[in-house]
Amino acid sequence: MENVIDKLWEEYQKTQFLLTQPLSSAFSFAIVTAYNPFGSQLTPSQNRLRDRQLQLKINTFQSPYRCLVGAAPDLSYMEKSWAIFIDKDQALELGREFKQHAIYYVNDGLLSLIACFDEQKDEVVMGQFGTRLQLVSDFPEV
Template sequence: MSSLVNNFWQCYQETEFFSTQALSCQLSFAIITAYNPQGVLLSSMQNRLLDRKLQNEIEALGLPYRAIMGASADKRHMEKSWAITVDRNVAIQMGVKFDQNAIYYVEADHLRLIPCLIQEKEICLGLFSEKVKLVSELPKSPSSNYSTSYYC
């Protein structure tokens, strides 16, 4: 495994989430972003365009969804994401379609990190309820002027 992929995989395992609504522990759902395909940091405008495409696809499928923010442990990197009540295999296909290295999947409150574009083994990250913080509004993603840099 390359050091860059190893670095991404480690960062993904440390992700925390912010949500404006509590999500039932009984729900199964995916957490997917369209931001920064393949880990390449894009401009805010590029990320917003990709995010809108993902949201349009979710709406076209008629799937229930909620906005959620994924954040690095130090909160210096954040990505708007969507909690989507979708089948796990469909979620992985969406991750691949939007060039994501990985997605998250929650089932019975267990958070799983599932690879999409990188060759890693799926892992359980513990209880989702312990990795999500309820907030009155989602934090703003730190602005980024990067176009081809990698984060973490």
């Protein structure tokens, strides 16, 4: 099992982000998804239901948020996600509630990958968020 999580951890570090409008790096924000808890593949309808539950939870923060898509570099894999202007502790709690291995956090324009459950994994600084960003006119079907 550890091997599978390590493989996912490597894949998470390659993620690109699709947005329909730019986000300012002047503010810190989290990137969280509800899709595929603990890396298990759910059906599209199950993922949509989890996404709606996450959006309801995000609304309780009363903070700005935006939809985005986390994707493999070749776009072969995509998950709907949310950029939420909350602090890192709130983001980790949200990731845990929705059973995610990790969340992303952007602070001063730097993108980091942070494990939700494995405290042995160090936070990985992945570089400037802007280098992982692709502006699109519309989101692909996820």
